Amino acid sequence: MDKIEIAKNRLSNFIKAMNSWEKECNKIEEEDIDETEQFRLQKQMLTDIFSEYCTERKRQNGRPNTISYGAEGSFEYDPEEERIINTNECENKVLITTKREKPMQEEFIYTLLWKGGNWLLDSKKRYSRWKNKWEVVSL
Structure with missing residues (x-):
C-alpha cells in the first residue's frame, strides 16, 4: 500500500x-x-482518539479541550x-479533500503530517461558500 492510501x-x-x-x-x-462525570467520560474517550490519530499541539479552542458533538442524524x-x-502530497504532508451532502453540503481539507512513522491529522478546514474561502475548524 502506498503512502497516499495509508493516509x-x-x-x-x-x-x-x-x-x-x-x-x-x-x-x-x-x-x-x-x-462532571459525563464530561470526564466524553473527554477521556476523545483524548484517546486524539492521542492515536492526531499531532500533539495546542488546540486551545478546539477538541480535545472542548467537547462538542452532533445529535443523532x-x-x-x-x-x-x-x-x-x-x-495532494508534498514531502511529509498530505492534504485530503472530502465532501458530504448531508446534513448539509460541505467540503473539508484535512492536513496529515508524517511523524514517527505514522500519518497524523494536524488540521481541518471547511469551505465557506458564504465567505468564498477555506476556514480553519476544529478537528
Missing part, C-alpha cells in the same frame, strides 16, 4: 472513531450521572456521508 485509510479510521465517539457521547448524556463525522474526493 486515506488513517483519515477514514479517524472519521469512524469520531463518529463512534459522537454516538457514545449521546448515550452518556442519557445516563443518570452528573455533568446530524453527526459532524459520518463515515457513510463523508467521502474523499481529492488528495
